[in-house]
Amino acid sequence: MNEQMNQVLRTPSNYLQGINITLDLSNVLELSEDAKILIIVDTYTMKDYRQRIEKSLDTAQMFEFVVFEGLLTMERLEVIVKEHEELDYDMVLGFGGGTIMDVAKAVSTLLQTTVVLVPSIASTDGPCSRLSAIYHEDGGFSHYMVREQSPEYVIVDLYILSLAPVRTFIAGIGDALSTYVEANACYLSMSVNDAGGLDTFSSLMIARSCKEIIFEDAVDAVKSLQEKMITPSFKRMIEANIYLSGIGFESGGLSIAHALHNGLTKLRSERRFMHGEVIAYTTLVQLATENSHEFTQYRDLCLQLGLPTKLADFGLTLDEKVKTIIEQTCFFEGSSMYHVPYEISPEIVFQAMEFVEKRI
Ligand SMILES: [Zn+2]
Incomplete structure (x- = not known):
């Protein structure tokens, strides 16, 4: 039966890799002046890179940070979406580890925005795919949430990744x-x-x-x-x-x-x-x-x-x-x-x- 199926290859629309590429996100993303961006970070990236992100996105009309820690569950996802659906964001930008990539993809799916993924560690291959792993409250795997499109941007900063823990x-x-x-x-x-x-x-x-x-x-x-x-x-x-x-x-x-x-x-x-x-x-x-x-x-x-x-x-x-x-x-x-x-x-x-x- 499978023989009748189409062959499908999906890739992110843009993959950019460079040393300190995140210093110039406004240009890299060709941001318009009325851009509204929801930025999802973990506590580490918030602490270490907040200033860098703010400076790098200074041409945007507005941006707001959401700090996320722990596992991505449907309940937590719905809370974020509910709190931000009124503001009509153009873009969700995830800056952090594997979970943050999944959170950003899932939130952008539900808010119907472009997604930009900036991994701070190279611990998984999630950033280039459409999938977000959703877990149960008890830590067990629940299911994959699938974005309609592959991520629009994957931005890989070699400088940031060169500072990441070796284990990741x-x-x-x-x-x-x-x-x-x-x-x-x-x-x-x-x-x-x-x-x-x-x-x-x-x-x-x-x-x-x-x-x-x-x-x-x-x-x-x-x-x-x-x-x-x-x-x-x-x-x-x-x-x-x-x-x-x-x-x-x-x-x-x-x-x-x-x-x-x-x-x-x-x-x-x-x-x-x-x-x-x-x-x-x-x-x-x-x-x-x-x-x-x-x-x-x-x-x-x-x-x-x-x-x-x-x-x-x-x-x-x-x-x-x-x-x-x-x-x-x-x-x-x-x-x-x-x-x-x-x-x-x-x-x-x-x-x-x-x-x-x-x-x-
Ligand atoms: Zn895997």
């Missing part, structure tokens, strides 16, 4: 590591991608470039960041984390790694883990389900970068309780768990998880 950058590499594995599984199984159609060959090649950059540049890029240096490998890795991985996952599609991640978020572990840290591990599980000869190569890179490679790294064991939650939350009609060109079942995933756990 490595988590972004973990997220990007899944991109080709999942896109390739979707391509081969003709599964529906998150852009609303079948994969194009171009999106598969974008995902492949993402993988190539990771294996070529990740280790050196992390070293650059530790030394706060903006090197060519750092620039390429930023592009891979944010752009290639973003296009690659949305227009390439998700598969086991993200489905299993969404199940694992229902489990309580003592330490809080970042999205990309969980994805690094679930990517290894996906590779194990397909008996990939590249498993060791991926696992070794994760070890080198300090990314989790076992369930034990999360303080969890594959007991009956964990198995039940995975079975209940990952295996349902429409789950990306089935986006593979081979048979998949809870037993096959558990076997793969056991294999991953035993590898030294």
Whole structure:
């Protein structure tokens, strides 16, 4: 049936990357004098970059800040929209971490405005996609809210990202590591991608470039960041984390790694883990389900970068309780768990998880 579907590739309208590009947002965004902007920030970006943003947007007619912390739930989203729907904003600008990107996309969808995304960390590939992850109050994943259009602007400031915590950058590499594995599984199984159609060959090649950059540049890029240096490998890795991985996952599609991640978020572990840290591990599980000869190569890179490679790294064991939650939350009609060109079942995933756990 899928053969009849269109092939769809979606990208942001504008992707701009540069050192201190956020010093001149009025020009970069070609702001008109009557522009009204709702700016969504987290406490860090509010503290560190408020003055920079105000100065950079000084040609706008008005702007207002919303400081957002915690998880994005439908209840919290509705509160923001209700408080701001009267003012007729032209633009929602998100400046912050992964959650802020999702909040800005979701708010702009409901307020029907342009969205501008300025990531302050490169921890996920969210900025280039239309999706916002919505959570339940208890922290469990609820659903994705999908914007009609891809973001109008993604503005990547290499200076700001060179000051970001190393852990967030490595988590972004973990997220990007899944991109080709999942896109390739979707391509081969003709599964529906998150852009609303079948994969194009171009999106598969974008995902492949993402993988190539990771294996070529990740280790050196992390070293650059530790030394706060903006090197060519750092620039390429930023592009891979944010752009290639973003296009690659949305227009390439998700598969086991993200489905299993969404199940694992229902489990309580003592330490809080970042999205990309969980994805690094679930990517290894996906590779194990397909008996990939590249498993060791991926696992070794994760070890080198300090990314989790076992369930034990999360303080969890594959007991009956964990198995039940995975079975209940990952295996349902429409789950990306089935986006593979081979048979998949809870037993096959558990076997793969056991294999991953035993590898030294
Ligand atoms: Zn992801």
